[in-house]
Amino acid sequence: MTDVTADVLAIIQKKIPKEDKSIAVGDSLEELGLESVDFLEMVFDVEEKFDVQIDYNANTAAEDFKTVQDVVNAIQELVDKKG
Amino acid sequence: MTTGRRVVVTGIGVLSPIGNDLASYWDSLANGRVGIAPPTRVDPDILAGEMVAEVKDFDPSAHFTDRELAPLDRVSQIAVVAARQAVDQAGIDFSGDLGERTAAIIGTGIGGSDTIDDSYHRLYGTGAKRVYPLTVPKLMPNAPASQVSMHLGVRGPSFGIVSACSSATHAIGTAFHMIRAGLTDAAITGGAESCINLGTLKGWEAMRVMANDTCRPFSKGRRGLVLGEGASLFVLETMAAAEARGAEVLGEVIGFGMSADAADLTNPDVGGMARAMRACLDDAGLEPGDVDYINAHGTGTAANDKAETAALKSAFGDAIGSIPASSTKSMVGHALGAAGALEFAAAVLAVRNNVAPPTANYLGPDPACDLDYVTEGPRPMPIDVAVSNSFAFGGLNAVLAARAA
Structure with missing residues (x-):
């Protein structure tokens, strides 16, 4: 598991509203129970952690970010671009 | 239907991104003119590309002395x-007894937002040790109500109303109910917002709901809302008083309904929206089929537009198939605490002129938004009754109804 994946998993895990906080990269964000505000906070936490700006608009989010992997990929791409 | 004294509109003032008086505002609405552009009052380079709808060509010194300003x-x-x-x-x-029986009830989402922003910038940005001495009375959310009361000499029940994007609608509705019930005889009411500053824009930017092209309510390809600013104030009085004075009646206020979602903080709730609409119809004694035009809340966000469409169907039933519902935010943006007043003005003007203003910037149908949104341009049609919707973050809903004079 890359550093980015581990960090993104840890950030998302904190937002899971259920008692069972088990998470895998293939999980759907919706099924994890993330609501719109959790999602916003997750994006903010990830951006702060990696010092990047994700091209995320809540109006199109459902198509752009469906799974944990989608978030990891977006961050990885931005981190690579920075590096 | 709630009974009481009949309440009418005899004056409307407007400062908006598409006109700084009632006549030019209507001319723009009725011609589908859009007041959305990149910001001039904030450096666009430190934003993420948001468009805004600013009030243009407003020179305070043309209206106030330095001492008044x-x-x-x-x-x-x-x-x-x-x-x-x-x-x-x-x-x-208002110089006689009427002044003591006239209310100033004015909504705002934030209050003196520029003053808050300037003061923080001074302290944290420039390291200044002090702020301007009138900082507090400039920024308080009741400042518009207090200043209108003082400048216009109205000395009756006066206060600000704060319910984010529903503030002005709650204010107008409260004034209407108070006059109808005999608690006051007249009112200056409506809403004002001026929030095109860095702090406010950054706050909205962080919500990730802002459009970087324009505002496209109910349309496919929409990117979200466009922050606006403006003010619209109404003179309300009883029908009997207006007739006795020989005043021209612009329209009658006939219904006001409110509700709270008590659900999600930022996501709208279909049930809450629909309950406010039904409460308004009940208050006015209207059947759904009596309504000819709806000025929708229509922010241009996916969340609002889908939920409002579902709520319109729920509240109006089959009748919604033949009631056009447009969003004038497509032209004036979202002026938060002033939005409901700018839109109620549009509703009153629609019944007065028998024209439904359009939803501008429409690109094509979204399957979740399948009503008649007047997307082809302004629509001349008989309009006797219009309804205006406002829904706020925090789940606070308010709906007004107007009838032709």
Whole structure:
């Protein structure tokens, strides 16, 4: 598991509203129970952690970010671009 | 239907991104003119590309002396100027007893937002050790109500109303109910907002709901809302008083409904929206089929537009198939605490002129939004009754209804 994946998993895990906080990269964000505000906070936490700006608009989010992997990929791409 | 004294509109003032008086505002609405552009009052380079709808060509010194301007945040400046326009049009005199029986009830989402922003910038940005002495009375959310009361000489029940994007609608509805019930005889009411500053824009930017192209309510390809600003103030009085004065009646306020979602903080709730609409129809004694035009909340966000469409179907039933519902936010943006007043003005003007203003910037149908949104341009049609919707973050809903004079 890359550093980015581990960090993104840890950030998302904190937002899971259920008692069972088990998470895998293939999980759907919706099924994890993330609501719109959790999602916003997750994006903010990830951006702060990696010092990047994700091209995320809540109006199109459902198509752009469906799974944990989608978030990891977006961050990885931005981190690579920075590096 | 709730009974009581009949309440009418005899004056409307407007400062908006598409016109700084009632006539030019209507001319723009009725011609589908859009007031959305990149910001001039904030450096666009430190934003993520958001568009805004600013009030243009407003020169405070044309309306106030330097001494008068000192305690006036821009939100109060535009509120007072809009109130003066409304009072001039109504031709009403508050110098006698009527002044003591006239309310100033004005909504705002934030209050003196520029003053808050400037003060923080001074302290944290420039390291200044002090802020401007009238900072507190300039920024308080009741400042527009207080300043309108003082500048226009109304001395009755006066206060600000704060319910984010529903503030102005709650204010107008409260004034309407108070006059109808005999608690006061007249009111200057509406909403004002001036929030095109860095702090506010950054706050909205962080919500990730802002469009970087334009505002496209109910349309496929929409990117979200566009922050606006403006003020619209109404003179309300009883039908009997207006007739006795020989005043021209612009429209009658006939219904007001409210509800709270008590659900999600930012996501709208279909049930809450629909309950406010039904409450308004009940208050006015209207059947759904009596309504000819709806000025929708229509922010241009995916969340609002889908939920409002579902709520319109729920509240109006089959009748919604033949009631056009447009969003004038497509032209004026979202002026938060002033939005409901700008939109109720549009609704009153729609019944007065028998024209439904359009939803501009439409690209094509979204399957979740399948009503008649007047996307082809302004639509001349008989309009006797219009309804105006406002829904706020925090789940606070307010709906007004107007009838032709």
